Amino acid sequence: MSKRPQNDDPDNPDTFDEIVDAETERDPDLAVIEAGSRTLRTQAGPPQGDGIPVRPEDPEVDRALREVEKELAGRWPETQLDPSLVRIEALMDVLGSPQRSYPSIHITGTNGKTSTARMIEALLAAFELRTGRYTSPHVQSVTERISLDGAPIPAEGFIEAYRDIQPYVEMVDAGQEHRLSFFEVLTAMAYAAFADAPVDVAVVEVGMGGSWDATNVIDGQVAVVTPIALDHTDRLGPTPGEIATEKAGIVKQGATVVLAQQPVDAAQVMLKRAVEVDATVAREGMEFGISARELAVGGQLLTLRGLGGEYPDVFLPLHGAHMAHNALVALAAVEAFFGIGSQHARTLDIDTVRSAFASVVSPGRLEVVRQSPTVILDAAHNPAGARAVAEAITETFGFSRLIGVVGASGDKDMKGFFEALEPLFAEVVVTQNSSHRAMDVDELAALAVEVFGQERVGVEPRLDDALEAAITLSEEESEYSGAGVLVTGSVITVGEARLLLRRA
Known part of the structure; x- marks a missing residue:
């Protein structure tokens, strides 16, 4: 199977948007990607309120933006x-x-x-x-x-x-x-x-x-x-x-x-x-911390100790302990901005804080974009990020079998990345995104084999083929009814997968 050609000419960018546009020219409201004998066909528009824009509908505006x-x-x-x-x-x-x-x-x-x-x-x-x-x-x-x-x-x-x-x-x-x-x-x-x-x-x-x-x-x-x-x-x-x-x-x-x-x-x-x-x-x-954290449907319920006092029963619609810590840091930053601290010990209005956190979205961060099987996107790209993702998925999702799809940039510690995810993945499909910075798929595969062994590593140079292969692997045995797919390794890989697997 041939690799996707890389374009090093900045005056003629070979962007993934252009690839998708070419593939969907006849039907811009649908993304149609042929992969082997099967077609993935999903609605092109992302859900309202996720903060990810689509290409402009007005052709003149789209031309000017390009x-x-x-x-x-x-x-x-x-x-x-x-x-x-x-x-x-x-x-x-x-x-x-x-x-x-x-x-x-x-x-x-x-x-x-x-x-x-x-x-x-x-x-x-x-x-x-x-x-x-x-x-x-x-x-x-x-x-x-x-x-x-x-x-x-x-x-x-x-x-x-x-x-x-x-x-x-x-x-x-x-x-x-x-x-x-x-x-x-x-x-x-x-x-x-x-x-x-x-x-x-x-x-x-x-x-x-x-x-x-x-x-x-x-x-x-x-x-x-x-x-x-x-x-x-x-x-x-x-x-x-x-x-x-x-x-x-x-x-x-x-x-x-x-x-x-x-x-x-x-x-x-x-x-x-x-x-x-x-x-x-x-x-x-020291000055602020997490007092309590428990899993909840669609996220987690937190009690946060801020700079000015405690904030109980804060629902965060994001998964993972790392996201709870991000929420805590965000709260302390806003308290500091408003001058709350040891000299002015008061809390922000708790109902406003709860409402704000309940509205948070973070596209491409443990984002579920498909069910049956569950497909999750996460832009982790270094070993520390991979460890956080592994902990969050283990805690939140009861997968009996998880297939990884990994595409990375060329300057990353991908052996360390794979080592963090090895206990989580039954198999991994390595691939290559469309960026000129992407790690060569054969180089990435060699690193994956070092960690997973040859029998647990698949290679698909094209991301659409890699997604299809991973979904097929997750579905191939009926006993794995709780199977899922995690797409990770790079924000570019996640963005391109998101285009291919947009939610209706």
Whole structure:
């Protein structure tokens, strides 16, 4: 079976959207994917309220959006980094520093950043604040990265945000050794869009690291640090402590630092940084914590001990202990933003907090997208994330047999990833997503065989074939009535699978 060709030409992006559009040209309301002798046919539109936009229905708007996407793709990709804020600072200067016109909550860490950002956003919105949220990477559409009032800006707004700053981008490009990168331009678009809205508060997730990340031209009143683990070690360092040194750069003078549970060396780095800039520190397990957690239908029921007191009977419609900890960190961040702490010991309105958490969605994070068999998507991409997913699935789902579908980027510790999931998977189907960064399927298969053995590893270069193979494996023996499929390894793989398996 031949592998999907990779396109390294940024001026002619071979995106998965284009592949799907070509396959569904005759019937845009349906995704039809032939896989062997069987056809997967599912409704193309995602459910309402999951925060994932689809392609614009208006052909002219869609054309304009594709043109913007193509121009952005022609810039330095997110994976080609220059550790400097010179270009983004120059752009912010000519734009009039829009990022200074609203307060912000800045989020770094290794795992859980996007889910935590979504929860912070939901809490702030419940207290009637207008929010802007900037997160990365996206699951399906680049427009997801910039949200206003809890929803991705529409395609028209994304196009307008780009065209508004384009002359200034070109001006800065002309004066720099390197043009502004894809991520730098998107960051500027977000900050300008938030100022134009205007928002009451921005919730901003770093792209990578902290000190020299393009988002770090803001001075967050609250700096949130989700759990730090080994990832991007070639760029950030080989230990949690060294990685934390880079991430600590988002902690600014006089800010409040909300620390999730951390490895000892990472915690030490963060505490040292806080002392240097006279920041207040709130630590999970000390100033705030989880008092109780129990499984509930569709999620979990929590009692959270915040900075100002206890919040009982909080329903979170997401699975896994790691999501409960993300919720706790989000609550502490919002309390800190409102000035709640040891000097002002009070709680936020409990009914508002409950309502906010009950509304949270986190696409691509232990997301069930199909039943009979159950298909779950999770964007875990490093060993720490894989361990969290394994624990959550073991706790939440009573699978008698689970088949994995794994496609990864080329710079990840996939042997460690497979080792974390080995006790969970009966078999694993390795595959390759459409990104030029994808790990070669044969290389991924060799790592999988090291962990699982040859007899438990299947290879399908195309993701649609891999999904079909995994579903067939889960259904092939009637005794496995509680079988399921987990698609994981990369947010790109999850986004593409989501397009193929959209829920009706």
